[in-house]
Amino acid sequence: MDRYTELVHFDPCPGDPHRATSTPIYQTATFGREAADTEEGYDYTRSGNPTRTALEGQLARLENARHALAYASGMAALAGVARLLRPGDHVVAGSDVYGGTHRLLSRVLEPLGVAIARFPSHDADALAAALRRETKLVLVETPTNPLQQVADIAALSALCRAHGRARLAVDNTVLSPWLQRPLDLGADIVIHSATKHLSGHGDVTAGVVATNHEDVAERLAFHRNAEGNALAPFESWLLLRGTKTLGLRVERAQNAAERVAAFLAARPEIREVYFVGLPDHPGHTLHARQARGPGAVLSFTTGSVETSRRLCEALSLFTIAVSFGSLASTVSMPCAMSHASVPAADRTLPSDLVRLSIGIEGADDLCADLDRALVAATRADEGPATAGASRRAVVGAR
Numbered sequence: 001m002d003r004y005t006e007l008v009h010f011d012p013c014p015g016d017p018h019r020a021t022s023t024p025i026y027q028t029a030t031f032g033r034e035a036a037d038t039e040e041g042y043d044y045t046r047s048g049n050p051t052r053t054a055l056e057g058q059l060a061r062l063e064n065a066r067h068a069l070a071y072a073s074g075m076a077a078l079a080g081v082a083r084l085l086r087p088g089d090h091v092v093a094g095s096d097v098y099g100g101t102h103r104l105l106s107r108v109l110e111p112l113g114v115a116i117a118r119f120p121s122h123d124a125d126a127l128a129a130a131l132r133r134e135t136k137l138v139l140v141e142t143p144t145n146p147l148q149q150v151a152d153i154a155a156l157s158a159l160c161r162a163h164g165r166a167r168l169a170v171d172n173t174v175l176s177p178w179l180q181r182p183l184d185l186g187a188d189i190v191i192h193s194a195t196k197h198l199s200g201h202g203d204v205t206a207g208v209v210a211t212n213h214e215d216v217a218e219r220l221a222f223h224r225n226a227e228g229n230a231l232a233p234f235e236s237w238l239l240l241r242g243t244k245t246l247g248l249r250v251e252r253a254q255n256a257a258e259r260v261a262a263f264l265a266a267r268p269e270i271r272e273v274y275f276v277g278l279p280d281h282p283g284h285t286l287h288a289r290q291a292r293g294p295g296a297v298l299s300f301t302t303g304s305v306e307t308s309r310r311l312c313e314a315l316s317l318f319t320i321a322v323s324f325g326s327l328a329s330t331v332s333m334p335c336a337m338s339h340a341s342v343p344a345a346d347r348t349l350p351s352d353l354v355r356l357s358i359g360i361e362g363a364d365d366l367c368a369d370l371d372r373a374l375v376a377a378t379r380a381d382e383g384p385a386t387a388g389a390s391r392r393a394v395v396g397a398r
């Protein structure tokens with residue numbers, strides 16, 4: 001089946017006597033039974049809910065996985081994967097993983113006795129050197145956010161297989177399964193913050209773990225039920241609705257991102273553009289081999305933190321906000337926002353880095369907005385920022 005067809009043609013509510021064409025929201029905590037001594041079907045929403053089951057079927061199809069589990073957030077999904085580890089185990093993680101992932105590893109797992117090593121995930125030889133007998137998990141993102149370093153999923157997977165006990169987990173949030181399917185490339189586990197492209201409307205926080213391993217799925221489901229961090233019915237419905245337009249949204253935003261990247265790369269005010277879609281990006285060829293496109297997130301530097309800040313505040317079509325993958329474009333300065341929880345010593349990002357998440361607006365409008373803001377931000381005699389003085393980044397305890 002064509003992938004667009006697959007997104008909208010599935011049984012939305014197996015067994016529903018009314019044959020609703022949209023999955024009902026089973027907004028119930030508990031389910032009645034025929035008899036007191038039977039254990040059939042759904043029981044309690046923490047353990048299972050039909051709306052969530054319909055969503056998980058869709059998520060599994062998307063990742064070409066046998067199992068998918070929906071969580072209350074991307075971090076809850078990552079914490080679920082972390083539950084596969086025991087004190088004494090060793091984890092090797094990409095050195096520029098998401099800030100919240102970095103925090104989970106260094107401030108939750110490490111104090112519990114799980115050793116963490118880091119490696120530049122675009123360098124498979126570095127992984128080979130970092131693997132130890134106790135290594136149980138290798139965790140990477142590709143391309144990384146926001147510097148867009150590309151990991152060779154098949155090569156990392158081969159190293160994990162040769163090792164025997166290490167499982168490869170890929171956080172696929174930046175691209176979404178529309179563009180990249182890590183399980184097909186040999187990964188053991190795929191993780192998503194479904195808050196981003198999968199839901200696509202910026203109106204829900206959710207997370208996903210997908211796998212083909214029976215034992216992994218069973219342990220994840222056990223812990224999710226034991227700890228109660230599954231996705232609620234209404235959020236499951238919102239996310240399921242979002243997935244139906246995943247292809248349309250991602251393709252359109254990606255096309256605009258390619259235009260914006262080319263526009264920025266040609267501008268004298270811009271130092272460096274980090275976008276795997278540009279032919280001179282060091283990971284371009286590898287990425288093109290393992291993914292169907294570069295996605296809709298890109299970053300750049302201006303050479304000055306002050307210029308970057310003024311640029312963000314001079315933009316009018318880009319809301320200053322963390323997160324990405326929503327319908328409307330956003331801009332952020334990762335060092336001050338999404339990656340602020342990474343200690344300065346561990347931070348690998350340029351402080352003048354600006355990240356754009358491209359939405360589904362017209363590319364011409366976005367380029368015109370950037371053009372205007374670049375001129376305003378780099379004007380030599382620029383006084384205190386006025387145009388954007390009322391705009392504030394929401395910087396809290398993420």
Ligand SMILES: *Cc1c(COP(=O)(O)O)cnc(C)c1O
Nearest residue numbers: 073074075098171173193195206
């Ligand atoms: C946002 C994000 C997360 C965390 O997901 P939440 O839904 O915010 O909890 C994890 N990994 C990556 C790559 C992300 O971008």
